[in-house]
Amino acid sequence: MPVITYREALHQALVEEMRRDERVFVMGEDVGLFEGAYKVTAGLMREFGNKRVKDTPISEQAIIGSGVGAAMLGLRPVVEIMTLNFIMVAMDQIVNSAPKAHYMSGGQVKVPLVVRTPEGAGHQLGAEHSHCLDAWFAHLPGLKVVAPSMPADAKGLLKTAIRDDNPVLFLENLALYTTRGEVPEGEHLVPFGKADVKRQGEDLTIIGLSRMTLMALEAAKRLEEQGISAEVVDIRSLRPLDVDTIINSVKKTNRAIVVEEGWRSFGFGAEVAARIYEEAFDYLDAPVVRIASAEVPMPYSKPLEQAALPSVDRVVEAAKKLAA
């Protein structure tokens, strides 16, 4: 199987879906001529022309809102928001338009829209440009939210997203674009609502998503050297959430750590922990541990930023304590 980057995997998915279905088009700031702020859409304009690859003004409401409108009428827009940090000015369309049209219309309209955007911190981008807000969006019924950690999932989930008849927030991660992995060529679909056990283990379960899955895997490797066998569950899809895979793993290991890049309060870890308590309380040997970013606006200075973020060290420390 070819080894390619996360970025190339996303690019492959876009190209394949655009070739497969004329209704699929790409729209966003600097996605065409500039080839994308993170180059995911590189070369698309050359192949598909400016009808199917649209450079927009800096108008996030219009980008997502017109995506909703075009999707309701039958196109399949894949819009890019340069980074998640800019989606806030378009919240109305993401919260009120996309996920509610189908329901409020009594099922008359569908919104097959994909909003692609990278989130994540760790690049000294400061407080405004380092957000991880997946939990905000996963809160919304009517929206689907996925966040792949690896190139193969990136490709498979993006293809699934484009074929889904519902609005999908597709969360990429700034730190992952250059990561590499094996990716099947051609048709490769990863279903929504299916977590993936990325590593089998016996002593405890580490649950992560997006970049945190890689951190969990790195921690699991180190833990193995210290005689602790960690299972790593990659959520992949926040909504719909695959509770079964989480519960089955916890029933096996009896201990769980949730790692998230966002803030802890009211976050992804809180939700996963609650599900575990609801459905596997009697199997737990210890309370669920949550590892998250410090609850501060992300600082610029490197040591401060590193101190704020989850790290492999923190996961390893927590796991050792939990397994003891």
Next chain:
Amino acid sequence: METRAKTTREIKAALRRYSKDELLRLHNEMLLIRRFEEKAAEMYVRAKIGGYLHLNIGEEAVVAGAFSALEPADYVFSYYREHGHALARGADPKRVMAELLGKATGLCRGRGGSMHLFDTEHRLYGGWGIVGQSLPQAVGAGIYIDYTGGKEVCLCIFGEGATDIGAFGESLNLASLWNLPVIFLCVNNQYAMGTRFDQASAQEAIWRKSVAFDMYGERVDGMDVLAVRQAMEGAIRRARVERKPSLLEAVAYRYVGHSMADPGLYRTSQEVDAWKQRDPITNFRQILKEAGMIDDRQIKAAEEEVAGIVAGAVEFAESSPYPSPEDLPLDIYAP
């Protein structure tokens, strides 16, 4: 704010442009909206309708004039003050009323309510409750038409308050930049809740906001159904043939409160009465009468017909079942 009333000569010229049938259709359409809305208000007072209820009373000429110019294949994106829009688009009054009552037989099976009417069969895509929300969506409809090379146009209708929100600028800019067949029709009913337009907008001539986007703009007397119709025909031709958007400002007046909860303390009864003197239905009737196209007997017949439709809608809605709570999770996601 005044828009100049037509001279007799101009009225005659305007009448000549339409068949008698078409003119009577406009009259009846306005009448249906008026009577339907009066009934909706009554149903609200009787607690049959919940939530917010925004009425089109005073805006009938804008609605009938604009919507009658559309083809069935054209798209409409609207806001929460849209019962009349649904009716003018051809939605079944029974199903509109049933939706207001939250019944399973409503247009949206009780999931939308007064503010969220959808009728895709008649190409009405909401019914959106956030000010300015549907403008970007209408641009998306423009993109769809452009993409598929269709001949449809999209009507995006909203209040003047929506021209002060960010989405307005983004949407008009994109529609103009990409030459999309979208007609932005602003119903300037003069008040956004209690705020008069000139207290909110530095540019009092709303239509002139089009200038910033190099878009055609025009103000029209929104109490004059034929004036609206004619302006709309121009905008439709510009969209369908020239592939260019327009901003139309139709100056009308909301006779009733913003919603049913609004007693209207921010304006005088003299002001309201002065606008009622220009009532779009009464005045149009007078014009038709003077032109010998309608008489008292026909007016009575039209009133009776409309009353029958409205009564039928109420009867249908009241006798319809509520949706079952078991259906609560249906339609969250498309299969």
